[in-house]
Amino acid sequence: MTNLAFPKKLRLLTCNDFFFVFKKPQCVYSSQIIIFGRINKLKYPRIGLTIAKKYVKLAHERNRIKRLIRENFRLNKYRLPSMDFIVVAKKGIASLENGILLKKLEKLWLRHYQLFHRH
Template structure:
């Protein structure tokens, strides 16, 4: 994909439990203190994203939604650099206390690490 995604279309999302299970079975991890990225090569023509922000880790829905928006925006900006992989971003304890800039910074590092591990 030569240009950035302009939105987050249905084709760029992991939607079914089967798609999530596929990634969890043989995942390539990239880990930080508050986020884990799991990836697995797919047959699609572009990378796809799934997000899990557990209620147990981030209590308020507004905070979970903010975190998901940050993750989607970061993915949109970096999707053209990523190989054809299915990606699941899992939020961990402490992510709710980070501001948007910190989340974007962590994701920037993790996307780079993921690209290196997928080569």
């Protein structure tokens, strides 16, 4: 049975974790989301989020977006390569409905999967 938990080890927590990804990232993006990824030496994927107040003014909207991204990552982690991912929200993400945001994330995870398996 697949373990769908979301323990702390699956999160990017330190500045060094984020700097590692931003040094040489693979990027996939849509008009409202960018996902940077970099292969890690662990046997599992990890995720970090950046949702700027500049693009999502209200705290409850930022929390909604973060919750949806984390949940989507949690459900897809078994399909993702062993990479560190940083999801960056862009202008217009707050206006997306939950279902549309989840569909965009699914497409972006799939693109990362395809890029990883091309190499």
